[in-house]
Amino acid sequence: MTGAVIVTGKSxxxxxxxxxxxxxxxxxxxxxTPILTASGCAAAGRELDNYFDITAIGGIxxxxxxxxxxxxxxxxxxxxxxxxxxxxxxxxxxxVESFIENDLAWLQQRGARTIVSxxxxxxxxxxxxxxxxxxAGGFDAIEVNISCPNVEDRGQVFxxxxxxxxxxxxxxRRNSDNRIPIFAKLSPDVTDIVEIAASVAQAGANGVSxxxxxxxxxxxTNSMRPALAGVTGGLSGPAIRPVAVRCIWQIRSALPDLPxxxxxxxxxxxxxxxxxxxxxNAVSVGTSIxxxxxxxxxxxxELEQELRSRGFSKFSQAVSYAxxxxxxxxxxxASTDVANHADEDWDFISE
Amino acid sequence: MAPMNxxxxxxxxxxxxVQRAGKYFVMSVTAPGLAELTQPGQFVTxxxxxxxxxxxxxxxxxxxxxxxxxxYGGTLEFVVSPVGKGTHWLTKLRRHDPLDLVGPLGKPFSxxxxxxxxxxxxxxxxxxxxxxxxxxxxxxxxxxxTIIGASTEMKLYGELELKRVSTSLTxxxxxxxxxxxxxxxxxxxxxxxxxxxxxVYACGPMPMLASVAEESTARKxxxxxxxxxxxxxxxxxxxxxxxxxxxxxxxxxxxxxxVDGPVFRGDRVRWSDVGTIPDGALGKEVARx
Numbered sequence: 306m307t308g309a310v311i312v313t314g315k316s317x318x319x320x321x322x323x324x325x326x327x328x329x330x331x332x333x334x335x336x337x338t339p340i341l342t343a344s345g346c347a348a349a350g351r352e353l354d355n356y357f358d359i360t361a362i363g364g365i366x367x368x369x370x371x372x373x374x375x376x377x378x379x380x381x382x383x384x385x386x387x388x389x390x391x392x393x394x395x396x397x398x399x400x401v402e403s404f405i406e407n408d409l410a411w412l413q414q415r416g417a418r419t420i421v422s423x424x425x426x427x428x429x430x431x432x433x434x435x436x437x438x439x440x441a442g443g444f445d446a447i448e449v450n451i452s453c454p455n456v457e458d459r460g461q462v463f464x465x466x467x468x469x470x471x472x473x474x475x476x477x478r479r480n481s482d483n484r485i486p487i488f489a490k491l492s493p494d495v496t497d498i499v500e501i502a503a504s505v506a507q508a509g510a511n512g513v514s515x516x517x518x519x520x521x522x523x524x525x526t527n528s529m530r531p532a533l534a535g536v537t538g539g540l541s542g543p544a545i546r547p548v549a550v551r552c553i554w555q556i557r558s559a560l561p562d563l564p565x566x567x568x569x570x571x572x573x574x575x576x577x578x579x580x581x582x583x584x585x586n587a588v589s590v591g592t593s594i595x596x597x598x599x600x601x602x603x604x605x606x607e608l609e610q611e612l613r614s615r616g617f618s619k620f621s622q623a624v625s626y627a628x629x630x631x632x633x634x635x636x637x638x639a640s641t642d643v644a645n646h647a648d649e650d651w652d653f654i655s656e
Numbered sequence: 657m658a659p660m661n662x663x664x665x666x667x668x669x670x671x672x673x674v675q676r677a678g679k680y681f682v683m684s685v686t687a688p689g690l691a692e693l694t695q696p697g698q699f700v701t702x703x704x705x706x707x708x709x710x711x712x713x714x715x716x717x718x719x720x721x722x723x724x725x726x727x728y729g730g731t732l733e734f735v736v737s738p739v740g741k742g743t744h745w746l747t748k749l750r751r752h753d754p755l756d757l758v759g760p761l762g763k764p765f766s767x768x769x770x771x772x773x774x775x776x777x778x779x780x781x782x783x784x785x786x787x788x789x790x791x792x793x794x795x796x797x798x799x800x801x802t803i804i805g806a807s808t809e810m811k812l813y814g815e816l817e818l819k820r821v822s823t824s825l826t827x828x829x830x831x832x833x834x835x836x837x838x839x840x841x842x843x844x845x846x847x848x849x850x851x852x853x854x855x856v857y858a859c860g861p862m863p864m865l866a867s868v869a870e871e872s873t874a875r876k877x878x879x880x881x882x883x884x885x886x887x888x889x890x891x892x893x894x895x896x897x898x899x900x901x902x903x904x905x906x907x908x909x910x911x912x913x914x915v916d917g918p919v920f921r922g923d924r925v926r927w928s929d930v931g932t933i934p935d936g937a938l939g940k941e942v943a944r945x
Contacts, residue, residue, distance in 0.1 A: 374939035595889040
């Protein structure tokens with residue numbers, strides 16, 4: 306999965322002015338650099354343009370957009386936790402039409418590479434959002450936020466069920482331009498994330514975004530009630546990074562060719578490198594933006610230094626490099642089972 | 657379209673001084689390039705605990721005053737109430753300790769174009785941004801009657817500074833340890849009913865702002881209230897600091913305190929619905945069984 310690189314102790318002395326190829330191919334999505342913003346942490350880019358040139362990173366992943374305007378949940382919507390935070394925003398947003406007219410238009414005019422994150426309460430809603438985006442154009446890829454409750458299935462989260470996840474991805478694929486890559490954003494709150502990854506890949510996802518937040522909860526010990534109005538919330542930030550690295554590792558081990566966008570608590574170039582070595586073809590920076598609004602640009606510069614100091618001359622050489630001496634026979638055998646299983650029967654997709 | 661908060665910048669500042677003031681601390685910090693851009697009512701966010709800190713969220717503070725101090729470039733002051741881990745850490749910093757600052761953030765108070773009569777109402781350390789506001793209003797020839805109040809004398813803030821820049825200053829405490837026993841809104845009603853008032857400016861706890869807005873609007877007096885909502889980012893990307901505000905079109909939207917505020921028109925905020933998504937709010941999800 307990656308070309309051999311000779312890493313020696315002396316390589317730390319590589320001169321800064323030597324050429325470095327920072328481009329990455331995340332499947333068919335070619336990016337100038339592997340650093341993206343994570344959905345929900347960058348709005349639609351405009352607010353961050355003050356703090357760094359948003360066109361100088363790999364791209365902006367926008368906050369998940371739904372079909373209609375949405376007010377989100379009551380406040381309090383957040384609580385700080387050790388090296389992280391909980392949020393329960395409830396997908397507040399202006400709806401896809403306003404998003405296309407205002408946010409997407411601005412990003413296009415600004416010249417930023419754009420990955421549009423979409424959400425829905427049913428596979429049908431995901432499809433309608435994708436269809437509106439197909440008509441509008443002006444973006445580079447879609448990230449499908451399947452960590453939404455399925456209103457047609459007692460609020461069961463799509464991402465926690467391989468069939469429901471696959472159904473959403475297939476609907477989005479059918480309603481999107483074939484040239485637009487689709488990434489399924491996976492939840493770590495599952496028994497076997499490889500099974501979900503294999504299922505969405507089979508259903509037409511060109512890659513996966515790993516990971517979404519973990520479900521968590523905080524009790525306010527003053528009020529002695531849940532701290533969030535929405536009771537539970539998504540845990541993000543550096544606290545979850547090892548979970549993200551594990552998920553990326555497992556998916557890369559089982560599905561060596563599946564493009565992966567890694568995310569979850571990346572705060573430094575060092576953290577980003579960890580994800581790249583585990584198998585990420587690109588890395589999104591999320592909650593760290595709240596801590597440091599210029600974090601994506603800083604992390605991009607730090608990652609380049611981390612790679613150079615280890616003797617890499619191309620970003621792509623480092624992708625999955627931590628797997629180089631690992632025998633994945635067991636994991637790959639397991640994933641073949643999953644793939645075979647997924648092949649068996651697609652009748653559940655009723656459209 | 658211009659970017660949001662188009663004047664805001666991120667700078668490395670340095671602590672100049674930390675002074676105790678009753679229950680609060682006044683931090684003076686260098687903020688080169690940032691201080692010079694600040695208008696009354698804007699705020700600054702500060703990262704907590706250093707680079708490897710486990711506290712990943714910045715804290716927001718209303719800017720009390722900015723100064724140009726020769727060798728330091730611009731400096732600014734803000735008031736900290738040490739209530740949690742982050743604010744305790746901050747108040748223990750000493751001269752020359754580094755700080756990561758982002759600002760000036762948010763919409764400032766709208767200033768009158770004519771020399772009008774203004775009442776300023778501050779609750780607790782909400783009086784801090786009124787100092788810079790009062791200076792600007794006095795520069796414009798406005799009359800500035802200021803009311804500051806708190807539950808008790810130790811929680812009053814800014815008496816000396818505000819006395820210097822105000823036409824009159826009224827103190828209120830709920831326990832009667834200083835000034836008039838009662839609430840700021842009692843003193844506000846007295847002024848509103850006895851004199852010509854054109855604008856009321858307020859900063860303080862939500863219940864106080866709700867009363868200020870109610871009493872002002874009932875008398876057809878324009879009010880501007882600076883809210884304090886809990887924020888994760890302060891720059892408009894996290895969507896945690898929202899509250900229901902009625903727009904020019906009559907539609908209620910969940911607006912962000914950090915970029916659409918923190919200063920809102922008192923008659924536009926649905927005060928009794930803060931903390932909820934009220935019926936009729938744009939995009940309120942219909943309950944599904």
